[in-house]
Amino acid sequence: MFYKISGNTSPTAQTVVLSSGLGGVHSFWKPQLAMLEQHFRVVVYDQFGTGASQGTIPAGYRMEDMADELAGLLNTLKIDRCHVVGHALGGIIGLHLAQRYPALLESLVVINGWATLDSQTRRCFQVRQDLLLNTGVEAYVRAQPLFLYPADWLSAHAELLEQEQTHQVEHFQGMENLLHRLQALMSSDLSGSLDILNTPTLAFSCKDDLLVPWHCSTTLAHNLPNGELVQMSYGGHAMSVTDSETFNPILLEWLLRFAPPSAESSQPTETSWPKH
Template sequence: MYYQVLGKKNADAETVVLSSGLGGTGSFWQPQLTMLAAHFRVVVYDQHGTGVSQGTVPAGYRMEDMADELAGMLNELDISRCHLVGHALGGIIGLHLALRYPALLQSLVVINGWTKLDSQTRRCFEVRQNLLLNSGVDAYVQAQPLFLYPGDWLSANDALLQKERRHQVAHFQGMENLLHRLQALMESDLTASLGQVITPTLAFSCKDDLLVPWSRSVDLASRLPHGEHTQMLYGGHAMSVTDPETFNPILLDWLRRHSSSSSATPSGHLPTETSWPKH
């Protein structure tokens, strides 16, 4: 898989790995890279079958496969311990990674994730899937921002969205790859397994997320032995893109609190819930 390593070069620098959502490409994290690279070694990558990571995603592909692929990449990079920050699908990868390779993760941030698929998220995925199958790639890409961003942000950033639309159509991951990755995500159900996750985990939601109801993050945090929940009030599903001024300090605070130099250690469930206003 294609990856970039940014930021701190010293041997004792802690590593933060960034894992994107259904789009799969590391470019999603552009608003966070400068901030994180000032404090950590940062690994950002294109998931198998997306972006520069060419390849065919087979039928029967599972979230466990995505976790194994990431673990293999980190092993090649000689990274045996890291923080993982995952958005939606990327966060589900992180949860599977925590179950399969518990010693690997120092902490985990799951942004707009879930335990099992909610009816609202399923509805949105089915609409997008039908658009792709019946109307084609351009229609799928054109509709995608509706599920990711707040209406006022869409209105104010039309020129950027038109540019992104052209880029995404030109570099589309392929219909079969996307459908197989989407099927893996929709079939993932961690309900019976989350009690085994020993990694300190932040379930990070956004109040106005259309795609994944914020209540799914509350549910996720409540099922984790060392789970916390925090929430932004504005920004939509991709609030790390729409409001990084609010998002970035929250993320940095979590990573600092769970660095090896911090004395803070989890002790039982931490039902912390904080709402953060838009700046």
């Protein structure tokens, strides 16, 4: 698994781990890094079978496996306590981590996540799966932004999206890996165990999210013993990218609730290592 560590070098600085969605790669979090690095030690990583974390994902792969992989990475880095911020699939990883390794988590942020897959999300995933299987990787990648971003943002960033499409096709995680990850995500159901997840959890939703209806986050927050809810009105499924000016201060305010005052700012440094 490939990972990077950057940010606050104070011995009292807390660690924030950023876990991406179905794409699985660390670059999703670029709009948040500079802000978080001023206050926290920041860990980003490519999930197993994605990006620079090469490997073949077997049939029967589960969200619990993804949580175990993250727990193993934290153990390698000798991190025994951290905040986890996860987008969609990354947030589901965080929920399974809270269930399996509660002592690891200081707090959890689940962005556009859920406890049980909603029918709208299932429909969108099935469309994407059909595109991949019946039309191919390029069609899948070309359609992906439609599920992530608002129409006006798509129109204003056409050139950027073309560049990203080329990069994503060239670095595609592989059809089998993606299908096994997607099946794991669609099969996850935490509805029966939310009442025992005591980790302070912020459920972050967006009103115009096409992929994950906002009420999924409302239900999640309501059923968690220490759940809270924040809802943005604009930005789509990837509102942390499309409206980071709104998203970032809310995220930082949540995380700083748990940070010691002495660790609130420092000169960031950056190192990175691939773990083999």
